[in-house]
Amino acid sequence: MKLPRSEQETIVIFDVEVGKWHIDTTYPTHIRKYAELLGEIEDKTEDRLAGWISDEFSGSFMVKKRKTLTKERRQQIGEQLRKAREL
Structure with missing residues (x-):
């Protein structure tokens, strides 16, 4: 049975x-x-x-949506990188 989108969730808890x-x-x-x-x-x-994350897992995990950059913003970031590399 597929849950409605409004009822889907993820709960992440760290147990000390x-x-x-x-x-x-x-x-x-x-x-x-x-x-x-x-x-x-x-x-x-x-x-x-x-369930519990495995003991063998030594990294970190992240739940977030990736940002989608506009063409203009990508160009701005590229310019900033070029300037920083020149220094």
């Missing part, structure tokens, strides 16, 4: 006592993204994934 991150998500993109990071999976269905 355990020293691990816990993820519980019903957002399909995050289910696919975090399935490989989880060591101990509590619940995995087509519509939900819940």
Whole structure:
């Protein structure tokens, strides 16, 4: 059963006592993204994934939407980089 978009969510909690991150998500993109990071999976269905991030995971993870830059903004950033490299 597919959840309506308004009910899809991702909850990420760090448990200090355990020293691990816990993820519980019903957002399909995050289910696919975090399935490989989880060591101990509590619940995995087509519509939900819940579990603890593996001890072997030594990096950090981020949940944010990528910025889309306009053509003008990309040109501004390129100019700033060229000036900085000249110094």
